[in-house]
Amino acid sequence: MSTVKEGGSNLVVLAALAANLGIAVAKFIAAGISGSSSMLTEGFHSVVDSLNQILLLYGQHRGKRPPDEDHPFGYGRELYFWAFVVAILIFAIGAGISVYEGYEHFIHPEALSNPTLNYVVLGVAFALEGTSWFIAMREFNLTRGEVSWWQSVRASKDPAGFIVLFEDSAALAGLIIAAIGIWASHYFNDARLDGIASIAIGAVLALVAVLLAREAKGLLIGEGADAAIVARVRAIVDGYPQVTAVNHVRTIHTAPNSIFVAISADFCDAVTMGEAETLIEHIETDLKAAEPMLSSIYIRPEKAENAPRIKVEPKTP
Template identity: 70%
Template sequence: MAASPASGWRANIVLYAALAANLGIAVAKFVAAAITGSSSMLTEGVHSLVDSGNQGLLLYGQHRAKQPPDAEHPFGYGRELYFWAFVVAILIFGLGAGVSIYEGWKHVAAPEPLHNPLVNYIVLAVAVALEGTSWGIALKEFAAAKGEMGWWAAVRESKDPAAFIVLFEDSAALAGLFVAGIGIWASHHWGDPRIDGVASIAIGCILAAVAILLAREAKGLLIGERANPQVVACVWTILDREPRIMRVNHVRTIHTGPDRVFVAVSADFDDALTMGEGEALIERIEQELKAALPMLSSIYIRPEKAEDAPAIAAVG
């Protein structure tokens, strides 16, 4: 069944909320930077602009990932989302962190006095409110998705990068806003505009750390990660209780998208089975697996003697 517009909106509420917040904040930050000459405010504007582009790329990646399989891509386009998630990490590192550190260094080398810092404080307060709202939505959605799993374990096991990328981006944005606020206050209080440049460099370092973390997670998804252990265990349980399967040699899984899993099974079947009985058995097992695990988009079951698959069994 095709998703309705309402359900599509609900599924992407985290991305839409972050996109709306970042677009508004970026404009306000650039205006404030132009009025006051604040380096940290300028880099925060670049940060929000990059984040807006990132949310757009993730929305595009989600749209592309929903394309049905075709002759060129028989397992679908699900991994395209992982590609765009990796691009997002590169943009955060190259544009967000790179521009922030460069602008900060330039402001330290050739400091310019700040003008009317009150404008910066107003923009920062509004930005904290908007970013905080976006962050709260992302946190709530991710907490509901992770269940009883720990936060870091949930990030490592998550196969939907859009969920944790927005959460990490918003967390970095809030941290950057507080650093920018401290830098602007300290620069004005002590009359040293170089402090504002140092704050900009610190924001760049925060973004670089987040980008490296996101790139590592996106790389694993792009290369191909196994399904969650609970999914693999469920496949083993269903196969083990089948009396006509003498031994399961291995179960291999790989995510072809956030909610699509390819599973390959090697099993030693009862020698007494005829070819027709074996085909019927495999078809029944496939139906049972899909009923229990709807995310199994492709199932491959290979009858194979245990002694013929020792290396595979060792890996599995």
């Protein structure tokens, strides 16, 4: 899998923010004129998305701070915290308001005015959201390599990219649902259908929020590096003739582009303490040259029989 490009994820977030700010204003104006519940819901949806992109940019900025005494591995994982907050906001505000507004308009339906303005706004919003989605998908495809779309999301360590992709996908689905709801309300002369469309948009947002929360939780807890990186590290260390066995290679992402690796290796008994220190320095140099994301490397000389083992559980799909 390719290395995450921070500039690419910034471009994705900025493009989504620009699109959502303009769309939100247009949706609220259209909702105020037409009285459409689903259009009002879409307005709140765009506001929440805009806030989410601001939080992701803030998380990226905070994560760039250098290591200090309190945080010796840096602040990169702060982005993961804000990604989890984004998931909560989508669920609590985006989905919550959508369902509430839909319920209110279903219980107390209001006659809708001419839907032409709504269709115009929805068309413009679809074009802008589609552009943002295309940029997000293009950047995401650059990092996913040959693996499937969903596998790449599960393996990604940069939440900014896939969160915007999820949000834009949900936004496009919401626009289609809103258009269907507005059309159905006028065609069947039943304003309650517009409220049902709003509830359906809330359900889509809730589903996206749950998926994002699941991925952000894994990053917060701490996820290991890609299997290819671990294999590369193991092969480099095992390639030294003074190393009789690589007991284990354990990694954790401290940021999207930063990995801490702990290696347990069994050295030949003939290697002295001084020779081991020199050997470890050479290994670290080779590892950093082969994989620049290895920001912190810890190598422990250890007999194979003394190395601790961890129970490997089968991964859930």
